[in-house]
Amino acid sequence: MKIAITGGKGGVGKSIVATSLAVEFASKNRTILIDADAECPNDHLLLSVKRKKYATIYQSIPKFDYSKCKKCGRCALACKKEAIVWVKGKFPAFVKDACIGCLACQAACPYGAIRETKKEIGKIYTGKNYNVNLVSSELKLGELASGEVVAEVRKRSDEINKKVKANIMIIDSSPGIGCPVIASLVGTDYIVAVTEPTPSALFDLKRVLYLANHFRIKHGIVVNKFDLTKKFYREIEKFAKEKKIPILSRIPYRKDFVTSVIKMKPVVKINPKYKKMFKEIIDKINIK
Numbered sequence: 001m002k003i004a005i006t007g008g009k010g011g012v013g014k015s016i017v018a019t020s021l022a023v024e025f026a027s028k029n030r031t032i033l034i035d036a037d038a039e040c041p042n043d044h045l046l047l048s049v050k051r052k053k054y055a056t057i058y059q060s061i062p063k064f065d066y067s068k069c070k071k072c073g074r075c076a077l078a079c080k081k082e083a084i085v086w087v088k089g090k091f092p093a094f095v096k097d098a099c100i101g102c103l104a105c106q107a108a109c110p111y112g113a114i115r116e117t118k119k120e121i122g123k124i125y126t127g128k129n130y131n132v133n134l135v136s137s138e139l140k141l142g143e144l145a146s147g148e149v150v151a152e153v154r155k156r157s158d159e160i161n162k163k164v165k166a167n168i169m170i171i172d173s174s175p176g177i178g179c180p181v182i183a184s185l186v187g188t189d190y191i192v193a194v195t196e197p198t199p200s201a202l203f204d205l206k207r208v209l210y211l212a213n214h215f216r217i218k219h220g221i222v223v224n225k226f227d228l229t230k231k232f233y234r235e236i237e238k239f240a241k242e243k244k245i246p247i248l249s250r251i252p253y254r255k256d257f258v259t260s261v262i263k264m265k266p267v268v269k270i271n272p273k274y275k276k277m278f279k280e281i282i283d284k285i286n287i288k
């Protein structure tokens with residue numbers, strides 16, 4: 001079973017929920033946790049995992065052969081990312097950082113002056129602690145293709161799972177609703193949407209659950225710091241009731257969660273009373 005942890009807004013506690021759920025699952029099941037927040041991976045920190053490099057991720061990019069180039073500018077015209085700058089009578093200039101590797105420029109060049117090469121865009125790491133097998137993605141600094149990195153880490157995790165044979169795979173997504181989030185959600189069986197009682201979190205929650213509905217993936221809500229403000233907690237409850245979405249858990253705003261981050265230890269290991277809370281989420285998702 002594949003479960004995505006998402007939520008829309010950043011900083012609502014997705015990684016705390018993902019790591020604690022993974023630790024709870026791992027007490028009875030073989031579990032893989034994928035840190036798919038490639039721009040800002042931190043599950044290894046929350047679980048005190050010493051990561052080892054598993055693979056480097058590359059993206060296709062064009063390489064120009066100016067001896068064959070006729071300065072026609074068709075490659076620049078074909079590039080929708082403005083990664084090729086062309087001025088009449090000049091050779092095209094390539095802006096590597098803006099390239100997404102679609103190779104439309106290569107297809108558009110009538111003179112065979114463009115061939116395919118590769119650039120590094122990220123890395124995949126693995127590690128284990130608390131019986132949780134962690135697969136962690138990391139976008140190379142300055143690169144933009146986090147969606148590609150997440151798609152690759154999902155693919156490689158299936159490969160890793162041939163050895164691990166996990167029956168539960170948790171995917172901790174990045175914030176937002178863009179390509180990296182979509183790459184995290186596709187092919188999952190359940191989405192746990194983590195939110196907090198603030199207007200911006202509720203706004204983003206609605207957007208991410210629109211995606212869940214679009215992909216027809218079952219979902220439920222976890223309200224982190226639910227006792228922060230009554231007013232906005234009630235708004236979340238109202239929304240959940242209207243849309244018939246189950247609230248899987250209400251996590252209180254407590255110092256234990258701060259301690260968990262500082263000590264790099266899952267909250268269920270800081271204070272065992274939270275085990276019950278995460279176990280209830282598992283029961284409500286209905287996974288044995």
Ligand code: SF4
Nearest residue numbers: 079099100102103105
């Ligand atoms: S590979 Fe695609 S994005 Fe990159 S330069 Fe060519 S057309 Fe532009």
Ligand code: SF4
Nearest residue numbers: 069070072073075109
């Ligand atoms: S399409 Fe080919 S020949 Fe034309 S400018 Fe680009 S690289 Fe040069």
